[in-house]
Amino acid sequence: MDYELSPREQAWREEVREFIGEHVDEALADETRQRGNEGRGPRAQLFLDALRDRGWWGLAWPEEYGGLGKTALEQWIFIDEIESAGAPMLPLTVTSVAPTIMRIGSQEQKRDWLPKIQAGEIEFALGYSEAEAGTDLASLKTRAELDGDEWVVNGAKMWNTMAHHATHNWLAVRTEPDARKHKGISMMIVPMDAPGVSVQPIWVWPGLRTNALFLDNVRVPRSYLIGERGMGFYYAAMALNFERLSIGSIGMARRHFRALVDEVRRRVVDGRPLREDPWVRERLARLQIEIDAAGMLGLETAWALDQGRVPAAESSMAKIYVSELSQRIADVGCEILGLNGQLHADEARALAGGRMQWLYRLSPMLAFGGGTNEVQRDIIGFMGFGLPRK
Ligand SMILES: Cc1cc2nc3c(=O)[nH]c(=O)nc-3n(C[C@H](O)[C@H](O)[C@H](O)COP(=O)(O)OP(=O)(O)OC[C@H]3O[C@@H](n4cnc5c(N)ncnc54)[C@H](O)[C@@H]3O)c2cc1C
CATH class of the missing domain: 1.10.540.10 (Acyl-CoA dehydrogenase/oxidase, N-terminal domain)
Structure with a gap:
């Protein structure tokens, strides 16, 4: 390219x-x-x-x-x-859910949902995962049954991150209990204010909130099942595909790296400027090379998409590389800046705006968000090298 x-x-x-x-x-x-x-x-x-x-x-x-x-x-x-x-x-509502509705929704569904998304009136939480269904999404158990002209939804979702301020949930549910597990799932829109929907907070390590979502005899109109019945597993995969470009982006890590370099330029430790320390300089140079390489991987993914290919291996490579590089930047940053570099941004003595400790706590999440790195490596094996699928 x-x-x-x-x-x-x-x-x-x-x-x-x-x-x-x-x-x-x-x-x-x-x-x-x-x-x-x-x-x-x-x-x-x-x-x-x-x-x-x-x-x-x-x-x-x-x-x-x-x-x-x-x-x-x-x-x-x-x-x-x-x-x-x-x-x-x-928001993912605009970049992931809307493009999926454009491709799979009926004319009526597109007319009903897209203008509201465009007007910013609707925000979705993404309801794929369950306690026993993450990587193996097809094992999900939340079910929806038709009762007249309404679906009745029962079950629980885990890690429903945006649920506490979303207006709707983009929910994967089992509608065909007798079909093979990948074929029995449908995608459904569930308003968050529907009776029977409840949300319980879960706080995770970087101080971010995610949620458990409970659905107890929640009734939604029949037309809220988007696209074809039983195709939900493939629609969820399609929606995740639209996230590829942002998942492998190095922009955020590059920003924090810049803050680290600025701090190194200013900081004097025991009378000696950090910028003169050969070990520090060597580490920063290495990271800069890796950041530039990560940018190239992102470019290749975008380029492959524009060639009409599904860049499964390329985007997995970018995703693994960026997520692990973010962890390395945080590791090295905390090491270079010492204990004050590990302070929260609120502390007066925090260095680099408290960014290194923040990135240290956040970056492990990048390694499983959008599909764990182990699974991405497997994808590179079978999509990139044609190795047998596990
Ligand atoms: C903070 C946070 C926010 C999240 N937000 C959302 C959200 O908004 N919406 C949503 O739907 N989900 C969300 N998730 C869920 C996330 O996508 C899942 O955690 C992820 O897909 C992994 O699933 P799991 O947790 O069930 O782990 P598991 O699938 O049980 O995996 C556990 C470990 O086993 C490995 N493993 C599993 N299967 C294989 C395999 N076949 N080959 C090799 N290794 C394997 C994994 O790589 C991992 O290391 C969020 C999770 C967290 C923690």
Whole structure:
């Protein structure tokens, strides 16, 4: 592939940078990092409104749905710039669920849901995983049965991350109990305010909140089953495919690495500037090489998508590399900065804005979000090398 951006892609990068220059500042980046997934702060809301006003909400959507029809490479440029600036990313409702509804929904379903998504009125939590169904999603047990013109949903979902501020759940449910396990699942939209829906918080290590979701005789209209009955497993895989570009993006890690380098430039330890320490310099140089390599892997995934291929092996490589590199940056950062580098951002003596300890706690999550790295390695084996599937 040609790694040089075309004049059109370069111009697009400049346009995105200009927008970021106008709308992103440190206060927004801090709010985004500190709030994690605790709903949007006021600054993030203003930023996302500005993105929508600019028409960039539907950046990747085909033009027939009011989108801009940007190529995968142009989307990759956008993601890279936004993450690198520390601004909030477009919600998965827009980048993963909506494109899936566009492909699988009936005309009526598209007419019902897409304009509301475009107007920012709807936000989905993603309800795939259960306590006994993560990697092996097809084992899920939450079931939906037809009763007249309504589905009655019963069961429980685990790790339903956005449930506490979502308006709806994008839920994988078993509708065909007698079919083979991959064939018995359907995708359904469940409003969060429907009677029988309840949410219980689960706090995880980086201080982020996720949830358990309980569904007790929840009734939803028949038309809320999206696409074909029994095809839900494949629709869930399709929705996850749309996340490929952002999952393998190095933008966020690059941003924190920059903060580490800035701190090294300033910091003096025992009368000696850190920047003069050969070990520190060597470590930073190594990480910079790896960051650039990660960028190339992301570019290759985008390029393959634009060639009409499903870049399963490429995106798995990018995902593994970026997630493990983020952990290395945090490790090395904490080591270089010493104990003060491990303090929370709220502490006056925290170094690099408390970013290294934050990345240290967050980055293990990147290794299983969107599919665990063990499974990604298996995908590289059978999709990349044609080895037998496990
Ligand atoms: C903080 C957090 C947020 C999340 N948010 C969401 C969300 O919003 N929506 C949602 O639906 N899910 C969400 N998840 C769930 C996440 O996608 C799953 O945790 C993940 O898919 C792994 O599933 P599991 O936890 O059941 O682990 P398991 O599938 O039980 O895996 C356990 C271990 O075994 C390994 N393993 C399993 N199968 C294989 C195999 N075939 N080959 C090799 N190794 C294997 C795994 O790699 C892993 O190391 C979230 C999870 C967490 C912790």
